[in-house]
Amino acid sequence: MLTENTDFDRVFFCNSGAEAIEGALKLCRKYAALKDPEKTQIIAMENSFHGRTYGSLTVTAQPKYQKNFGPMVPDVLYSPYNDFEALASKVTDKTAAILMEVIQGEGGITPADVDFLKKTRALCDEKDIVLVFDEIQSGVGRTGDLYAYMTVGVVPDVITSAKGLAGGVPIGAVLAKEKVAEAFTPGDHGSTFGGNPLACSAGLVVLDELLNNGVLANAKEMGEFLGETLENLKAKHPNTIKEARGLGLMRGIELTCEPKEIINKCIERGLLLVSAGTNVIRFVPPLIVNDNQIAIMADILDDVLTEFETGSCEKESIHQ
Numbered sequence: 001m002l003t004e005n006t007d008f009d010r011v012f013f014c015n016s017g018a019e020a021i022e023g024a025l026k027l028c029r030k031y032a033a034l035k036d037p038e039k040t041q042i043i044a045m046e047n048s049f050h051g052r053t054y055g056s057l058t059v060t061a062q063p064k065y066q067k068n069f070g071p072m073v074p075d076v077l078y079s080p081y082n083d084f085e086a087l088a089s090k091v092t093d094k095t096a097a098i099l100m101e102v103i104q105g106e107g108g109i110t111p112a113d114v115d116f117l118k119k120t121r122a123l124c125d126e127k128d129i130v131l132v133f134d135e136i137q138s139g140v141g142r143t144g145d146l147y148a149y150m151t152v153g154v155v156p157d158v159i160t161s162a163k164g165l166a167g168g169v170p171i172g173a174v175l176a177k178e179k180v181a182e183a184f185t186p187g188d189h190g191s192t193f194g195g196n197p198l199a200c201s202a203g204l205v206v207l208d209e210l211l212n213n214g215v216l217a218n219a220k221e222m223g224e225f226l227g228e229t230l231e232n233l234k235a236k237h238p239n240t241i242k243e244a245r246g247l248g249l250m251r252g253i254e255l256t257c258e259p260k261e262i263i264n265k266c267i268e269r270g271l272l273l274v275s276a277g278t279n280v281i282r283f284v285p286p287l288i289v290n291d292n293q294i295a296i297m298a299d300i301l302d303d304v305l306t307e308f309e310t311g312s313c314e315k316e317s318i319h320q
């Protein structure tokens with residue numbers, strides 16, 4: 001069902017997003033090693049987040065997550081997100097793969113520039129580099145399409161998936177095009193519980209709801225409404241909200257102040273929010289959210305922001 005509804009030919013099932021990243025990293029290195037044993041380098045993006053196991057932690061280019069866990073896995077380089085010239089300058093004959101999120105989640109809900117993605121795709125084609133998109137947070141309907149690469153119109157060689165894929169039952173997946181997938185032979189990779197009947201049955205139900213029962217369509221429509229709602233809040237609170245950004249139902253507002261107290265005040269009023277990055281509030285509602293619920297969210301947040309504009313937010317302002 002996944003291959004029928006994506007651009008990929010094979011799927012490896014595991015149990016989590018971090019495991020999916022580990023599998024993708026191994027696949028990239030095996031694919032490259034079959035052509036050139038010296039081709040071992042992987043380039044990840046600064047401010048990324050890919051998991052907390054050793055491989056996934058190594059490609060998570062945020063020092064706060066890596067602190068006290070070194071040394072990291074070798075031959076991993078970091079490049080600024082959305083800076084193609086910087087990325088191109090790091091590519092050598094030893095580059096095996098380039099890994100990035102379509103929307104950086106923990107990094108602050110920052111979408112990739114489509115031009116950056118297109119140029120990176122062309123570079124990978126030219127140099128036979130595996131392009132991997134981490135779709136663990138942005139996938140499974142979050143942007144209004146089954147995966148975010150469809151929303152931006154750039155097809156990678158490999159994607160990783162997890163989180164909502166089985167509706168709360170532990171599952172992860174690596175989806176790959178055949179030319180890359182065929183690098184794995186029996187024994188190269190495995191998972192005791194990967195592809196188990198419970199997780200895959202749950203995954204089938206989730207995909208059926210998304211594709212055949214209107215959930216994707218709702219996510220796309222409500223994603224647009226959420227974007228408009230956050231832009232309206234920005235217009236109403238220009239001194240507090242620096243930027244509203246994101247895709248579909250994965251959005252954020254960047255504040256001119258630390259968001260912790262705002263989030264806590266919202267929670268007190270029944271609105272559950274979470275931060276991302278340094279000063280961003282993240283909005284990732286259920287894909288079945290409706291416009292009335294989004295409007296209620298906006299009213300609560302509007303009231304809290306209004307209070308803050310006469311209170312502590314200005315005092316905690318982050319100077320940039």
